[in-house]
Every structure is written in C-alpha cells, then in structure tokens.
Amino acid sequence: MTPRGIRRALALTTAVALGSAVLTACGDSSSAEPNGTVTVGVAGNIFDMPFRVAEANGYFTKQGLRIKYVTVTAATGPSALESGSVQFLNESPTGFLSALGKHLPHVAIAQDGGGNPxxxxxxxxxxxxxxxxxxxxxxxxxxxxxxxxxxxxxxxxxxxxxxxxxxxxxxxxxxxxxxxxxxxxxxxxxxxxxxxxxxxxxxxxxxxxxxxxxxxxxxxxxxxxxSAAQAGYGQVVVANSRFLSEHADVAGKVATAVAQATAYMYANLDSESVQTVARKALPGVPAEVVKASLEQVEWPKDAAMSTADWDRTLKFIESLGVMKQAPTIGSDNWTNDYLS
The missing domain is CATH 3.40.190.10 (Periplasmic binding protein-like II)
Incomplete structure (x- = not known):
C-alpha cells in the first residue's frame, strides 16, 4: 500500500489513537494539545527556520499539533530517530544518505532548504x-x-x-x-x-x-x-518508515505545515515576521547577520522533491568524497505523498 493509501486507511483509527500513541512516543502528554506533541530533531542553525516559522505562523496549531525541539548533531540525529526520542529529523542530505548507507529505514517526506549556506x-x-x-x-x-x-x-x-x-x-x-x-x-x-x-x-x-x-x-x-543550482537539496525532513506506517496522518500534518512555512518564506523572506522569528531562534546574532544568512538559502516555494534534484544532490555529495561508498537513494527512500 502506498503512503497515501496508508494515510487514508488509518484516518479513522488515527483520530482515536493519535493522542496516546504519539504522546507515548514523545513522553510529553502533560502539555499536549488534543492531537498531541511531536518531537523534532534540529541542528540549531539557519535551516531550522521553516519549523520555527511554521510554529510562529500557527501552521502546526492549525494541524492540531504542538512541536517539541531537540537539538541533535549529524552523529546523534539518526540514532535519535531510530530510538523514537524524536519522530522527525530536519537533516542534511549527507546525513540522510549516510543513514541509508547503514540500512536505516529512513524516508524523506519534504525538502525545506536548498544549497549550502x-x-x-x-x-x-x-x-x-x-x-x-x-x-x-x-x-x-x-x-x-x-x-x-x-x-x-x-x-x-x-x-x-x-x-x-x-x-x-x-x-x-x-x-x-x-x-x-x-x-x-x-x-x-x-x-x-x-x-x-x-x-x-x-x-x-x-x-x-x-x-x-x-x-x-x-x-x-x-x-x-x-549553490542550490549545483549542490541540490540542503535540508530534508526525515522520518522512520515504521513511524510513517503507523502515523501517516501525523506525517502529513507535519509535512504540510513545513511546506506552508517554506512557501511563506519564499514570498516574504524580508518581512518583519520572518526576520523576528529568525532573530528569536538565533539569540545573540545581530539582526543584519540573521538577514544575510537567510538570503544564502534557497527556500523552496514547493517542498516537493524530484528525481532530477536528488540526482543533482547525489552528484554533489559524491564529489565531496566523504562517504565510504557512493551515495544511493531508492524510490522508497523519499516521497511527496505526505504533502497535501
């Protein structure tokens, strides 16, 4: 069954079970909204902004979700996703492909930043x-x-x-x-x-x-x-395939909220609303530095991924020579089915 089919099939049961299932995974039921809290692994850098903007603009709230952030590194992020301490990971393509090379069941469900700032x-x-x-x-x-x-x-x-x-x-x-x-x-x-x-x-x-x-x-x-034109994706939203099969509806809500945020940033990058969110997320960084940093990322109007862009990303990462074996990605390792 395709992810979209899973999403439809689980719609009714998810409505009943989401609170307990997701909250058990997150361990934070006391502060959750009716549909629960999901935990996201972030790096604490400029690529976190789509999640921060989605939260500030109420996109997660409209989906009935609260977001809890856990700061991870390239080394700790994949293991956090595997253990369930985070349900989603905002990850670099290199980290994602490295995890796939270790046969971890990770799936990219949206792209939320292009290039290397x-x-x-x-x-x-x-x-x-x-x-x-x-x-x-x-x-x-x-x-x-x-x-x-x-x-x-x-x-x-x-x-x-x-x-x-x-x-x-x-x-x-x-x-x-x-x-x-x-x-x-x-x-x-x-x-x-x-x-x-x-x-x-x-x-x-x-x-x-x-x-x-x-x-x-x-x-x-x-x-x-x-640049994004040559390096491809700079950041992708990743989840464990087991979580996706059990909580397809939650994945759809997260992917949709992030996509709304990147589209908003694409159209309103210099707006005071985006700049304020970024300054708050990067305390101590001068406002003009925050603004210039945001401009170095290609924020996607559309969070959907493509084979052509993944090919470009793979070519760039292979050119770095930092992976023990040539990076590969299969059609089951990324999907746009959670984007509504």
Whole structure:
C-alpha cells in the first residue's frame, strides 16, 4: 500500500489513537494539545527556520499539533530517530544518505532548504597580508589560500572548501589542515593565530565578520558549487518508515505545515515576521547577520522533491568524497505523498 493509501486507511483509527500513541512516543502528554506533541530533531542553525516559522505562523496549531525541539548533531540525529526520542529529523542530505548507507529505514517526506549556506572566513591578519576583502574575486581568494593553514571541524566543510580551491587549480592537499572539534573551536583558533581560515555554515562566519574578527571572502554567491543550482537539496525532513506506517496522518500534518512555512518564506523572506522569528531562534546574532544568512538559502516555494534534484544532490555529495561508498537513494527512500 502506498503512503497515501496508508494515510487514508488509518484516518479513522488515527483520530482515536493519535493522542496516546504519539504522546507515548514523545513522553510529553502533560502539555499536549488534543492531537498531541511531536518531537523534532534540529541542528540549531539557519535551516531550522521553516519549523520555527511554521510554529510562529500557527501552521502546526492549525494541524492540531504542538512541536517539541531537540537539538541533535549529524552523529546523534539518526540514532535519535531510530530510538523514537524524536519522530522527525530536519537533516542534511549527507546525513540522510549516510543513514541509508547503514540500512536505516529512513524516508524523506519534504525538502525545506536548498544549497549550502557556507561562509569561508579568514582572519583579519591574513586578509590584510593578502589584500583580501569581502569583494575580492574568487580566484584571488583561492590563490591566497594556497599553502595556508585551514581549520577543519567537519569532513563535509573541509571537502566543500576543497571544491572551491580545485575550481581555481589550488590543490587542497597543499593546505595545512588543523582538526578542531567545532566551529566555535575554529573561531578561537583563528583568533589566536593557530589557523588562517575555516569554512562553516552561516550565521557563524558573518557573525565573526560583524564582530571585526575576520573577513568572509567566499559564500554560495561567489562559489557556485555551493549553490542550490549545483549542490541540490540542503535540508530534508526525515522520518522512520515504521513511524510513517503507523502515523501517516501525523506525517502529513507535519509535512504540510513545513511546506506552508517554506512557501511563506519564499514570498516574504524580508518581512518583519520572518526576520523576528529568525532573530528569536538565533539569540545573540545581530539582526543584519540573521538577514544575510537567510538570503544564502534557497527556500523552496514547493517542498516537493524530484528525481532530477536528488540526482543533482547525489552528484554533489559524491564529489565531496566523504562517504565510504557512493551515495544511493531508492524510490522508497523519499516521497511527496505526505504533502497535501
């Protein structure tokens, strides 16, 4: 039976059982609305915004749901989904495909962000020594990084930096890479002079630049390989197939609310309502940095996925070389059937 068929077949029983079934999974019945609370794993970055906007605009409430957030990492997210401590995961395609490579029964039910909102930030000293500014041509930036010391807190971002360098005939192997545990550690190491630069997702690079401690010299506008046009999906909403078979109606409600939010963001990104939600979700980040970070993601007008876009995403991830085996995705690993 297709997911849509499951959804119809379970409609009546879900109405009766949803409260107890979902609340048991979430363990939060005391604060739930009649239809219960669902728990979502998020990373605490710019890609969380569709869920935050859906909540602020009342899209989840209209679906009879309350949302509880749990902050997860690329390492902990899939296991949280498997254990049931979260019912949905807002996940990067790399994380999703890695989980599929481990034969985890995960299914993408919507896409809620395109491209890679990365920033390559150099120390103010390095920028001065090499005559770099935010407006420096990409080729000049890449040449300046040859033989430099880069920070690496993620295999993904190191590989994404490598794509940029190779596009301008700079060998990433010529960079001295310093492994660090987190972007925060990258920032500290750059400020102390241990590294010259690093790449990570926004808003961290722009926030560092705003504080005067660095200069963002590359972003998805300057690096086409990081853009949605070449990199494909940046974030997808994922659930466990077992949960979907038992709670198809809940999945439809979550996917629909997120789709409404991305469509709203697509049309109203600069609105005070979206900016206010984003500032609240990213406390301590200057308003102008939040605004600039939001603009680096391609927020989809339509959360539906396509084979062509998945092919583009797979090609990009394979080019990074961070997975032990070539990423693959089957027709049973993603569906638009939960989008109404």
């Amino acid at each position: 990365l920033g390559l930030i150099v120390s103010t000293t390095f920028a001065k020594d090499h005559g770099l500014t935010s407006d420096s041509p990409a080729a000049k930036v890449a040449k300046a990084l040859a033989g430099s010391t880069g920070g690496s807190s993620s295999a993904n971002t190191q590989a994404e930096a490598g794509l940029f360098l190779k596009a301008y005939d700079v060998d990433p192997a010529g960079v001295k890479w310093v492994s660090l545990p987190s972007p925060a550690a990258d920032k500290t190491a750059m400020k102390s002079g241990q590294i010259d630069w690093f790449v990570t997702s926004e808003p961290t690079p722009l926030a560092i630049q705003d504080s005067g401690d660095g200069v963002v010299v590359a972003d998805p506008i300057k690096v086409p390989a990081w």
